[in-house]
Amino acid sequence: MTIGPGFSTHPADGLQVRKRRHIDVCLSEPVEYQTVRTGLERYRLPYNALTQTSLAEIDLSTEFLGVGLRAPVLIGSMTGGSELSGTINRHLAAAAQELGIGMMLGSQRVMLGDDLAPTFQVRDVAPDVLLVGNIGLAQLGPDVVPELRAALGRVGANALAVHTNPLQEAVQRGGDTDFTGSVQRLRELATAIGYPVLLKEVGHGIGAAAAAHLADVPIAAVDVAGAGGTSWARVEQFVRYGRINDPELAEWGIPTAQALVEVRRTLPGMPLVASGGIRTGMDAAKAIALGADVVAIARPLLVPAIESAAAVTDWLARFIAELRICLHGCGAADLAALRESGITTT
16 A cells, blocks of 8 residues: 555565665766765876886786675675666676676665565676675664575675665665664674675765774775765755755765775775775776775666666776776786885875
């Protein structure tokens, strides 16, 4: 029984509607930050006119969360829980398999209590990729571990991303706004779940203050997910009101480069993902030189993912080719050498 346009008395039905609405808004509205940039534009890779590398022999391979990657790239968390989401995820996964990169699923909250696994199941087209499941920090409760472990098992995940998004939830209609005790719940989950756990934001950034809480939490990685790409405070305002009511909230966050530097300084040994406005291979090279282990890309892949797996593959192949040229141009034969290249500020 519906209670209004696009809403249902069944919680999972309401979540499915909202997930589809997120896709529609990201396709049709200006959801990226309007005044905040990633901060990567302030950095320059050193250009070496006498590089001693061969472009064809540049080694982009790495290992992340225990799985080998042919390039330091993840497809970022995007969607799940609707028919279109299932199509998008399968196209993304097929591209990840073709290119030997990783993939992060959208929030699996809709799988808890309702078997919507088919919109997340991609192992038949991506048997070998690093596949990272996803749940919200605000949704972690005392009894979630068995059900969440089962959901990860049903999709064949290698690891779990826990997204923390207090700003998005505060703007969202009916969002989860009580984050008290969330660090302790994260600690308990990471200890009990039996999968490597990655903590991520959704695009407003993890900085030094948040990273300081993680010093004794047994997580495997952090995705800084900084400001400069998609603003989910913008997305949720478009979903809720059809317009931007609170523009300053929509522009709030820690720029990606700043988040990366702060978290690397606070947690020097922590594997890091740089995401949030990563749009080019040069962006990726700068982020890795600043200390990221891998980068993640989401919003630019949405339109290609609706079209076909080949369209996603083409976009990502160009991105990876540019990253390879960046290493060649600064004289770095591999990712370790890139990190030692001496990136400078402008």
